[in-house]
Amino acid sequence: xxxxxxxxxxxxxxxxxxxxxxxxxxxxxxxxxxxxxxxxxxxxxxxxxxxxxxxxxxxxxxxxxxxxxxxxxxxxxxxxxxxxxxxxxxxxxxxxxxxxxxxxxxxxxxxxxxxxxxxxxxxxxxxxxxxxxxxxxxxxxxxxxxxxxxxxxxxxxxxxxxxxxxxxxxxxxxxxxxxxxxxxxxxxxxxxxxxxxxxxxxxxxxxxxxxxxxxxxxxxxxxxxxxxxxxxxxxxxxxxxxxxxxxxxxxxxxxxx
Numbered sequence: 001x002x003x004x005x006x007x008x009x010x011x012x013x014x015x016x017x018x019x020x021x022x023x024x025x026x027x028x029x030x031x032x033x034x035x036x037x038x039x040x041x042x043x044x045x046x047x048x049x050x051x052x053x054x055x056x057x058x059x060x061x062x063x064x065x066x067x068x069x070x071x072x073x074x075x076x077x078x079x080x081x082x083x084x085x086x087x088x089x090x091x092x093x094x095x096x097x098x099x100x101x102x103x104x105x106x107x108x109x110x111x112x113x114x115x116x117x118x119x120x121x122x123x124x125x126x127x128x129x130x131x132x133x134x135x136x137x138x139x140x141x142x143x144x145x146x147x148x149x150x151x152x153x154x155x156x157x158x159x160x161x162x163x164x165x166x167x168x169x170x171x172x173x174x175x176x177x178x179x180x181x182x183x184x185x186x187x188x189x190x191x192x193x194x195x196x197x198x199x200x201x202x203x204x205x206x207x208x209x210x211x212x213x214x215x216x217x218x219x220x221x222x223x224x225x226x227x228x229x230x231x232x233x234x235x236x237x238x239x240x241x242x243x244x245x246x247x248x249x250x251x252x253x254x255x256x257x
Contacts (some may be wrong), residue, residue: 024128025156026135031170033136033151034048034128040177043126045255047215051215053253055118062119064126069233073115087115122216122250125179127168132156143171143181143234150231178215180205183230196245202233203248212255219248 005225024034028041050063059074070088071073078085080096092112094101120127128135138150155166171181182203189197203219210216222242227233236242 013110014101023131024133024135024153024238025131026133027137030135030139030151033137033149034125035175036161037125037170037172037179038128041125041179041215042213043123043129046123046126049215050256051123051190051214051253052256053122053211053252055122057181059134060118060122062113062123071115071119073118087112121248122253123214124182125216126215128153133169138169138231140174141171141231144237147174148172148180149174156171160230167230168235171234178205181216181233182219185230196223198225198227200227200230201245202237203241204231204237206247207249209250209253211253212257214253214255216250216253218250221248 001204017135024031024035045060046064048065050061052059052061054060057075059072060231061070061072063070068089070089073085075085077096082095086093086095091188092108092115094103094105094111127133132155134154134156136152136154137151140150141150151170151172153170154166164189167185169183170179172178174178183200188199200223202222202224205217206220207218208215211217220235221244222237223245224233224236224242226231226234233242
């Protein structure tokens with residue numbers, strides 16, 4: 001979870017705007033790939049609906065309706081009280097045991113990041129419509145013996161969050177148009193020196209589910225040593241030098257209209 005949260009607001013994109021997303025910028029082929037993936041995954045079914053799901057024991061909801069959004073996370077504190085974080089166009093709020101609490105300024109950023117980053121990955125590729133997305137087609141590649149269209153995504157500094165310099169690669173199946181693999185870079189936290197603090201990750205789909213017409217995906221979260229670029233991950237996977245860090249599972253997903 002720590003690594004996922006380190007991606008933080010690179011995925012926040014349009015989280016504080018009431019204006020409808022303008023869609024990604026980029027070359028025509030890249031934008032077409034984004035649209036095709038969204039169609040294959042049923043991303044349009046999320047608009048005006050609420051996605052309910054569980055991630056690592058916490059309950060989440062996500063609703064986007066034009067430029068309006070409302071994300072929630074429900075957890076329990078040490079006293080078994082229900083803690084509900086709500087992130088919407090007005091900002092972040094929290095209740096504990098049904099009572100509103102005031103958050104310290106230093107708490108707002110990490111909580112916002114925690115809620116938004118989980119929702120972002122759970123709803124891919126829908127989030128690639130956000131205005132800060134800069135897409136670029138990198139042509140054909142091969143992963144695990146199958147051909148894939150490779151898409152690079154970076155973020156504009158304006159609206160791209162604190163970690164707007166992070167870089168993502170998506171591998172889209174040319175026939176199914178599904179997003180089967182993801183690689184991304186991130187800034188390692190100061191002082192981090194663990195074996196898995198490599199500054200990059202590679203995800204492969206290990207399961208899918210249908211939530212009211214939207215394709216929900218589970219991933220194995222991998223890393224590898226001594227890679228100089230995200231593009232090297234397919235070869236590293238083929239050589240067997242990647243290792244699993246965690247599993248990213250979106251459980252009990254359902255869509256409510």
